[in-house]
Amino acid sequence: MTLAFISWLLLASTAQAEIDYAREVQPILARKCFSCHGPDQAESGIAFHQADLALAEADSGDFAIVPGDVEGSGMITRILTDDEYEQMPPEGERLRASEIAILKQWIDEGATFSRHWAFEPLSNPPVPQLSENSRNTANLTTASDDLHPIDAFVFSRLDEAGLKQAPPADKRTLIRRATYDLTGLPPTPQQVEEFIADTDPHAYENLIDRLLASHHYGERWGRHWLDLVRYAETNSFERDAAKPNAWKYRDYVIRSFNEDKPYDQFVQEQLAGDLFEHPTTESLTATGYYRLGIWDDEPADPLQARYDELDDLITTTGQAFLGLTINCARCHDHKIDPIPTTDYYGMLAFFADMTPYASRSDLVGNNQVDVSSPQLIEQYRQCDVDLARINSERIELEQAGIVHMSASDQRATEGNARDRKRVLSEKLDQHLTDEQRLRYAQLEAELKLVNKRRRQLPPREQVLGIARKRKIANTFVMYRGNPHSPTETVSPHVPEIFEENLPPIDDDQRRLELARWMTTPSNRLTTRVIVNRIWQHHFGRGIVRSANNFGQLGTPPTHPQLLDYLAGVFVDNGWKIKAMHRLIMTSRTYKAAAALTPEQTTMVGDTATIDPGNDLFWRFDPRRLAAEEVRDSILAVVGTLNREPYGPSFYEALSPEVLAGQSRPGKGWGQSNESQRNRRSVYIHVKRSLLTPLLSAFDFPEPDTTCEARFATLQPGQAMSLLNSDFIHEKANQLASSIRAEISSRPESDTRVNDNMPAFIKGVIHRVLARKATDEEIADGVELIEELITRHAMPRQRAEALYALSVLNWNEFVFVF
Numbered sequence: 001m002t003l004a005f006i007s008w009l010l011l012a013s014t015a016q017a018e019i020d021y022a023r024e025v026q027p028i029l030a031r032k033c034f035s036c037h038g039p040d041q042a043e044s045g046i047a048f049h050q051a052d053l054a055l056a057e058a059d060s061g062d063f064a065i066v067p068g069d070v071e072g073s074g075m076i077t078r079i080l081t082d083d084e085y086e087q088m089p090p091e092g093e094r095l096r097a098s099e100i101a102i103l104k105q106w107i108d109e110g111a112t113f114s115r116h117w118a119f120e121p122l123s124n125p126p127v128p129q130l131s132e133n134s135r136n137t138a139n140l141t142t143a144s145d146d147l148h149p150i151d152a153f154v155f156s157r158l159d160e161a162g163l164k165q166a167p168p169a170d171k172r173t174l175i176r177r178a179t180y181d182l183t184g185l186p187p188t189p190q191q192v193e194e195f196i197a198d199t200d201p202h203a204y205e206n207l208i209d210r211l212l213a214s215h216h217y218g219e220r221w222g223r224h225w226l227d228l229v230r231y232a233e234t235n236s237f238e239r240d241a242a243k244p245n246a247w248k249y250r251d252y253v254i255r256s257f258n259e260d261k262p263y264d265q266f267v268q269e270q271l272a273g274d275l276f277e278h279p280t281t282e283s284l285t286a287t288g289y290y291r292l293g294i295w296d297d298e299p300a301d302p303l304q305a306r307y308d309e310l311d312d313l314i315t316t317t318g319q320a321f322l323g324l325t326i327n328c329a330r331c332h333d334h335k336i337d338p339i340p341t342t343d344y345y346g347m348l349a350f351f352a353d354m355t356p357y358a359s360r361s362d363l364v365g366n367n368q369v370d371v372s373s374p375q376l377i378e379q380y381r382q383c384d385v386d387l388a389r390i391n392s393e394r395i396e397l398e399q400a401g402i403v404h405m406s407a408s409d410q411r412a413t414e415g416n417a418r419d420r421k422r423v424l425s426e427k428l429d430q431h432l433t434d435e436q437r438l439r440y441a442q443l444e445a446e447l448k449l450v451n452k453r454r455r456q457l458p459p460r461e462q463v464l465g466i467a468r469k470r471k472i473a474n475t476f477v478m479y480r481g482n483p484h485s486p487t488e489t490v491s492p493h494v495p496e497i498f499e500e501n502l503p504p505i506d507d508d509q510r511r512l513e514l515a516r517w518m519t520t521p522s523n524r525l526t527t528r529v530i531v532n533r534i535w536q537h538h539f540g541r542g543i544v545r546s547a548n549n550f551g552q553l554g555t556p557p558t559h560p561q562l563l564d565y566l567a568g569v570f571v572d573n574g575w576k577i578k579a580m581h582r583l584i585m586t587s588r589t590y591k592a593a594a595a596l597t598p599e600q601t602t603m604v605g606d607t608a609t610i611d612p613g614n615d616l617f618w619r620f621d622p623r624r625l626a627a628e629e630v631r632d633s634i635l636a637v638v639g640t641l642n643r644e645p646y647g648p649s650f651y652e653a654l655s656p657e658v659l660a661g662q663s664r665p666g667k668g669w670g671q672s673n674e675s676q677r678n679r680r681s682v683y684i685h686v687k688r689s690l691l692t693p694l695l696s697a698f699d700f701p702e703p704d705t706t707c708e709a710r711f712a713t714l715q716p717g718q719a720m721s722l723l724n725s726d727f728i729h730e731k732a733n734q735l736a737s738s739i740r741a742e743i744s745s746r747p748e749s750d751t752r753v754n755d756n757m758p759a760f761i762k763g764v765i766h767r768v769l770a771r772k773a774t775d776e777e778i779a780d781g782v783e784l785i786e787e788l789i790t791r792h793a794m795p796r797q798r799a800e801a802l803y804a805l806s807v808l809n810w811n812e813f814v815f816v817f
Helices: 003-014 021-032 074-080 097-108 132-137 149-161 171-183 189-197 203-213 215-228 246-258 263-275 281-291 302-322 341-351 361-366 374-402 407-413 417-431 434-455 507-518 526-539 560-572 577-585 598-604 627-638 693-697 716-724 726-744 753-769 775-790 796-807
Strands: 368-370 462-464 475-478 486-490
Touching: 021 097, 074 097, 149 560, 149 577, 171 189, 171 203, 171 215, 171 577, 203 215, 203 577, 215 246, 215 302, 215 526, 246 281, 246 462, 263 281, 263 507, 281 368, 281 462, 302 341, 302 526, 341 475, 341 486, 341 507, 361 368, 374 407, 374 417, 374 434, 407 417, 526 560, 526 577, 560 577, 627 693, 627 726, 693 716, 716 726, 726 753, 726 796, 753 775, 753 796, 775 796
Parallel strands: none
Antiparallel strands: 368 462, 475 486
């Protein structure tokens, strides 16, 4: 073997990995180049969104990209130049050195334009075999060591980048992290202490199983789904009237998660639960999905409003279930993804049987599905039959008397109901025979009995959903999206990127066929999208960060093979979400520490510098509590949380200033008692024009459109809410009172003020943070309370309540690590 050959081998072994166009190059081009050289315009005759246009000769005679020739590629020249009239991009931030290196390497390798990763069929990637270095990093000493499959994928990427994973989190951190992730509530101090003391090697797995069995699990994870499907209980627009029984859809979602309903069944019920061969109350309630969107009860253009309503369904269905922005093709072919306008209307054709939402009393049966028992339905039917018979005979007798009345009285009976009733009351007896008069009295008595019988019946049970379907008509492509300008007809079909043709579809089965296609195991997007969402809510962001957009303007997956692996496991496990929780949460990747000690920072070396955004999941990202978690945690540690699940929504107490923001202040906002107001936040009535201020301050989403991920801001309004709101002061007072009562009930309790003060501080910290107070915290707390009492002349109880309020504002309470 020659020295030159040995040198070549060494170079080859250290060469950079081949560039992935879809994951690394295309996002750079989309961010930096498409505005001038993309779908909307191709300046100088060059556009980078398609290979043939990107490799074409420019108007100047040069070539922007010359495969294999970096120096001859005008793109690189223009990116690197310092000439402000030549540099690209002409405005905004220049490309980073790392991005330029990617483009250079890609061109040098031949500038291959591969198909977008999400449009490729699901792969079946094997679990990677770790290198010796990766095994050492993960503290795996033998080949038989427990190598979690998720860790194999993550550690392999870390090894490629020369990075190390953070050490595992301690048990106190883990139980808080897991409890919040699965239930949205803090663990109690007793639960923390028991878990820390538990020496069972399966203690952590047992913890996960306990949390998954709690009904609080469905309340937490059901809320994630409600964000996606733009759940609210009102119509929006000026009047923002209520959608009756919308809360039953919310409870359906929560129950589905608690029962670990297979995701494919969950999807099918929402898209076509009314079309099942044997629909159930549950599947009919699921179709409330179609009625959750905004609705204008007084549109200027009814046809436009109708197609806007359908567009809302296309948008939500495409993004929530498939991660596709199909809605972008309503007026023209999609600018980025290969979705022509015909595909948009092909999807719309699946919903051709959908009646528009309507709330007028004569159309209640349009939105409200009667799911009463057959026995109750028959009782109501019999009452209706009896009433119809009685009223028919009464009208015959009334007409027999009316014909003998004066012309003026006859005309009066043909007017409004009040006049008719007056004339009949005053004159009818005079114009009936004795026999007719007796029979009319009998009918009056029968009428009262039937009405009484009807009033005594239990109310009919109704759910928001699809109660009535419209006759299928042709679906047309609308020119420029204008519903008044139909062009060619289209039949229901799925987007062409799936390369699938559905068999002929019966008109009354369209949505059912769509639901079945969407939940086929081979569907390349449905399973990827849902496992990415599950990952997202455990780690703070998905393997694909743009969870609603897997298209070419979305963010590429950081671990594409892991994503496909999880999708395959998900289907193999029967589409069960709880099994995916167990898989993810038992990995070392999930159990890694978030905050590192100086010694641990030294252990991971330059990892934090190389991957500051934690794209490779080398540590766990801390997160601020979500809006509902903030409110629910306060109720939980104070001890007033009403844990009752399900049922009608309650109304939070709102100030007159908040209610004044409506066009008709206070209309549509009810009053609930204190017990109801102490329920979990997922049960608060969601009125689109009147969102709860505390939740809004902590980034509760606007429910008019699908929300893929909530903002997690840190801004002054949050501090104001947790320091000054009536709610927080009420709860701080209750917390302080509870701690004082707890202290006074102890046998060893000392009633002397100063001796009790440290005990009070210990009690607050133990209750709120589920740990013991440090000596420094006790000293600081005593100093604060005494200063409030002596310097500010504050009553002892008020001072203690303010101390309790301060602890409720500590970062340790509001963040999960």
